[in-house]
Amino acid sequence: MQAGASPRGMEFAAKWAELVFIAADGIEGNLAVRTELRERARLAGRNPDELRVCAAIQPIAGSTNIDAASQRASLLAHIDEASAVRSLARLMHADPASIRLQDPAVDFLADHRDATGSEGFEDMLAAVCRREGLTVRDLALRQSFDQLTPSPTGSGADIADELCEWQDAGAADGFVVTPAILPGSLADFVEYVVPELRRRGRLPEAEASPTAPTLRSRLSSKFRPLGEAQAFEPQLTD
Numbered sequence: 001m002q003a004g005a006s007p008r009g010m011e012f013a014a015k016w017a018e019l020v021f022i023a024a025d026g027i028e029g030n031l032a033v034r035t036e037l038r039e040r041a042r043l044a045g046r047n048p049d050e051l052r053v054c055a056a057i058q059p060i061a062g063s064t065n066i067d068a069a070s071q072r073a074s075l076l077a078h079i080d081e082a083s084a085v086r087s088l089a090r091l092m093h094a095d096p097a098s099i100r101l102q103d104p105a106v107d108f109l110a111d112h113r114d115a116t117g118s119e120g121f122e123d124m125l126a127a128v129c130r131r132e133g134l135t136v137r138d139l140a141l142r143q144s145f146d147q148l149t150p151s152p153t154g155s156g157a158d159i160a161d162e163l164c165e166w167q168d169a170g171a172a173d174g175f176v177v178t179p180a181i182l183p184g185s186l187a188d189f190v191e192y193v194v195p196e197l198r199r200r201g202r203l204p205e206a207e208a209s210p211t212a213p214t215l216r217s218r219l220s221s222k223f224r225p226l227g228e229a230q231a232f233e234p235q236l237t238d
């Protein structure tokens, strides 16, 4: 497994990873990263289908789209601006006293480039801030809310439609579901979105038996179910 989208991270993933976690700007951003990862895997002599890419999302699922929208509004209303700014300053290793909230967020990010140690994550922040014209204040509030990851909001059917669209467009093989609140957001995802994904044939029924396929054997025909699997010995040569 590999997470991240820096050139170095992608190079490593292209050689070794079966599963890659990425965080990018929307369907286009994720499509671009997944396409590059697959191309790098091909150049490394692998079948690109052996490398599955999971996009980070923070879904807000409700019993109806009105319920989801009101959950979203309520979460946003609970963000305290002063704490959000302090948290942004910590993340970007910035002096809180030097932060000018009205400045363009892209300039602030450029001034603190490499602070987080994650190139892919910072690329995503910059892309969203540029596309949406965010100020530093906007960035602080959004960072507190969803770290600027895509946040599909709606009924189970709405969100399932969106995730299927991403998959069909080649933007993701699967998703890393990050919760807005724990455990509520994950419980809502399981209650509202999972049945819709199953109905669309995108998610197999859960199997809780000792012979159930492992995640790895589900992802790749190269790997057999647990118990039959050979020990995996990576050969790290560089």
Ligand SMILES: Cc1cc2nc3c(=O)[nH]c(=O)nc-3n(C[C@H](O)[C@H](O)[C@H](O)COP(=O)(O)O)c2cc1C
Binding pocket: 003, 004, 005, 006, 007, 008, 009, 010, 021, 022, 023, 055, 056, 117, 118, 119, 120, 121, 176
């Ligand atoms: C979706 C996603 C999930 C991640 N989860 C973790 C985690 O659980 N623990 C951790 O230490 N790092 C986690 N990371 C950070 C990565 O391990 C890595 O440090 C970083 O993304 C490197 O990014 P880069 O290659 O883009 O520079 C995660 C990254 C992404 C994109």
